[in-house]
Amino acid sequence: MSVETGFLFSGPRVEMPPSEILPVADASAVRNSRKRKGPRSTQLAARGEPYVWLMGSGLAIATLMILGLLFLVFYNGISTFWPKRIVEFTLIDGAKILGEVIRSERYQVSPSELAGMSAESRIRITASGGWSRRYLVRTGNYDLYGDDFKWVVESQIAGRALPLNVWLIERMEWGRAVGRLQKLTRDNIPLTRNSDEFYRIFSEVHGVAIDSKKKIARLQDKIGALNYALENSRLAVRKASLKYGDESTQHKAVAEAAAREESRLTKDFERLQAEIASIRSEDGRFRAYVFDAAGTLIPERPSSPVTPMLVSQIVRAYPANTLTLLKRIQVYLSRWVEFLTTEPREANTEGGVLPAIFGTFMMTLIMSLVVAPFGIIAALYLREYARQGTLVSAVRIAVNNLAGVPSIVFGVFGLGFFCYVIGGRLDMLFFPEKLPAPTFGTGGILWASLTLALLTVPVVIVATEEALAAVPRSMREGSYACGASKWQTIWRIVLPRATPGIMTGIILAMARGAGEVAPLMLTGVVKLAPELPFDSHFPFFHLNRSFMHLGFHIFDVGFQSRNSEAGKPMVFTTTLLLIALVALLNIVAIRLRSRLIKRFKVAHF
């Protein structure tokens, strides 16, 4: 039966090839339409022009929105660290306010406010339809005012000036101070009277203070190592008692060794403490007398209002209005360096984001390392090995839908499964001496990375499947014809050829994973984790540690800190940094891919 239909089908093909009929029909149609409409009157729709406009404007709108967002982030992120001038406002009631003007805005004056104004300004404001202008001034001195910002209303301003001896001082604690530097002292003896020399003398004194700060940090590192050793010897004792019992000789031997170790470490510890104390007291001799706009001394700490601040408390200080452009650039760059290379201070609103950069980077890397093999293997099975049928289609649909599950759900799963189930087991097996304090049984960078890997694996699977499907059949057949097995063909021909496509999937997964925050909040991200997930102690990478993440940092600084207005500039710089980091990771991956593509590019056809 079927054979006969085969014959019938091939019959007409021989007798009248369709290719001979079609071109003729086409040609006559074209000729006819020309006759009807004249040479140049093709319809607009026929040329596809309206669709070009439609699609073009769609693209333009999308591009504009993205560019707008990027510009906003970029502008705010870039300008945050620029040292602005400090303006002194004198208000009508005689009060003075010193600070950087952050922004100004027009606002609708409320009737009650209007009633309390002078007749002159009332008339002016009513004339402009009830609108007036106000300025947001970053006054600093949180310890004195209980706030970092103040709104200054236009109608209240009697005068403004740029006083010369006003300094902006960034402190280790309490944020910025803004005020007039009156003198620098050593043991209460002024180092200089001439205010022209302040900058030079301050730089000298501050340099010394910074050196001693570094010294202290080094000593504190040593103390950290001592603590680590101490903790280890205690854990060894506990391990021995768990293993051999409290009365055993082994336990006693270990305990004795630990006791000896402890007394030795304690001695070291005390010696280091004494060293630090002596450096601190040396630092304590240098003080800076700074007075705010109202003439109040800005103290070392709010509890003792008459003690001037320590030079060693100061991170950075500059006379904001007399700074040359070069110095201004210097300050700007040094702020960036601080931002990129130090740990956060002041509930994350000041200082740097190094741990967050590092955490984001490590997490993305671990995630990629996990997601790539899993995604590729899954896609290989689906595309190359599994028999294509309803089951495989169902799996495929399920995988695609996985991408639509809210990411917080993955977070919950990660917490329940990775942290509690797997981590808990690991703790029981390998770290019983530390229990009940969890080692792996709580959020950590490994679990967060695994959760994100789970979240992004559909992206890799879909991209890999597509890449595998795009490998020409002829290449596979060529390989089989050479006597290659299925696996050899996949390994030597299909996978290399599909690599660029697979890389695309991994790039997308990386971008998605690096920007994800919600699931991390449940599986290991914390507000502050000064300990990086890797250090000089064996095994160097501590995958159980919790970590900081730029995305979470943005959320935390912008919406969770004591005063989010102060954190706002940090939000933009951190966002800029996160975008830059993701872009960097992507560029590296894209570079890699384009090199691969070049290798597979067909030069001739």
Add this chain to the structure above:
Amino acid sequence: MNNTQIVDESPVTLFGPIAIPGKQEPVSKTAQTCTDPEVLREKPVLEIEHFDLWYGTTQALFDVTMPIPSGKVTALIGPSGCGKSTLIRSVNRLNDLIDGVRYAGDMRLNGDTIYSPRVDVIELRKRMGMVFQKSNPFPMSIYENVIYSLRIDGENRKNVLDETVERCLKSAALWDEAKDRLDESALELSGGQQQRLCIARAIAADPEVLLMDEPCSALDPIATAKVEELIFSLRGEYTVLIVTHNMQQAARVSDFTAFMYLGRLLEYGPTKTLFVNPSLKQTEDYMTGRFG
């Protein structure tokens, strides 16, 4: 049963107006009737015996019986869609990769059966080389392309590999053009060079039979001439089974020619005999371009 019935009817169905009753009675009922005795005198390296093949429910090959003489070039001609590719791909069981393919009958390579569940297909394919219609170099260097079949056998001795590359590229007339760029990607070669590279790759493992499916269809006349020269020079050393649409080519390179039509082997004999004095009307029509 059904089969024979169709065979008997087919000439009438197809060539109603052109059919010539006198010349037509020997249409392939059995292989012996269509194969010239001169072919049978040769020592066969590959024997195709009563081979049928179905794509799903459509039968593409009907009872093909065809011995391929050792050390000779055998050309396979016939109109498009008559099953030449299907037949040549059946020899190294590439059709196994297509879903829904069924077959009956057998083939033997130097006496070893090809179609049996116990046959190791991978070992079998290693004994043959294949060149495809469209050149398909692998995404790797020229060097690696040539030695691909050695690599998958785990051959890593540098001198063996070097020697193979030189020998095969020389056989494929590509050595002079490629010897200075062996480490470059094979995909940067021109189309003709790529095809010759595929030939070099196919002969790298010393195949017992070399299968070529329209190897010149995508090449310009000069590249075609080179490949033809190559095929001509391979005779004696290798057994070649080549599919071609080009009658002149078949006449130039082959010792024997087989004419296939609608899944059947209609005529098979020495090239000269077939071209000068075809015994079937269809063969003559096809070769003179009156259809196909």
